[in-house]
């Protein structure tokens with residue numbers, strides 16, 4: 279049985295519940311083009327709370343005074359999720375993080391240290407033994423501020439497996455209540471990521487009594503697949519971000535994980551508290567706060583995620599949306615137009631849109647307008663409602 283959080287404390291709970299840990303305001307915010315001002319971070323934090331996430335990683339307080347102030351304001355104002363802050367496995371970082379999250383009703387310290395030989399040699403200049411001592415000491419130190427401490431061995435997926443087992447054991451013994459094994463550089467394949475967690479669950483004493491967590495980057499486009507693979511072998515926390523923002527190619531997209539768990543309940547019988555109808559507006563709000571939006575063809579929240587442009591698809595969807603939609607736009611809070619008129623559209627889609635715009639045409643009128651429409655569509659990539667109404671003038675005059 280795994281530990282899952284309840285109000286104010288850690289306790290044994292339903293082992294099928296997946297905890298959503300949102301890192302939009304930390305891993306997301308630290309990536310190029312995604313920095314947010316204090317007010318924007320607060321606005322987003324309220325929206326992330328409304329999304330129903332369990333844990334909200336508000337920032338990295340040691341990084342700047344601004345980040346400290348934002349984390350502290352979020353901890354003070356935002357109710358619902360447990361508020362967490364990131365800290366390197368260093369005294370000063372942990373003290374600063376603890377101070378920043380202190381006003382929160384529910385809080386967590388998330389501390390990390392690289393454990394791959396490459397990172398330890400090139401970046402930290404420490405030996406394996408020193409890393410073990412530092413983890414033991416700093417996790418225990420973090421526990422002096424709160425009974426909810428997450429430890430992440432950075433670059434876990436490129437860490438020597440035997441050493442990783444030792445790291446996990448030491449972190450648990452020192453008091454880590456969540457153990458997050460990040461695929462920091464997005465290198466792992468789903469089967470390998472799952473195997474790493476299976477190994478930890480089987481071989482690390484106490485691993486079954488804490489929460490294991492996945493944190494995946496999308497360098498090879500596998501962040502969501504890896505997160506799902508982890509859930510399937512017993513991981514019960516997923517770290518993710520709105521629109522998948524995060525370092526380099528980003529983190530696992532929150533909306534994609536939530537949608538997969540909703541649409542594929544047949545294969546993935548897990549519960550979670552995400553409010554699905556908030557997904558689209560959360561994505562839109564983030565776009566207003568940072569310098570880019572989701573790609574049009576981005577799953578779940580992209581402008582084209584529910585758009586149908588070809589005549590065959592439009593005919594099918596108008597007859598029964600299930601022909602080409604596996605989830606309804608309304609289920610993720612999207613209420614815009616989804617039949618897109620263009621050169622691939624058929625007569626039925628045009629007639630449907632004209633009806634929606636209040637124009638009922640005879641068969642002959644429709645034929646004439648459709649001919650004009652195809653001529654226009656050959657010249658113009660996007661056809662707006664006013665273009666369609668413009669085509670009507672001579673017919674209905």
Ligand code: KIV
Pocket residue numbers: 305390430432433458460461462463493495
């Ligand atoms: O990708 C990573 O390893 C991280 C850690 C700080 C959890 O973001």
Ligand code: ZN
Pocket residue numbers: 305460462493495524525
């Ligand atoms: Zn990360």
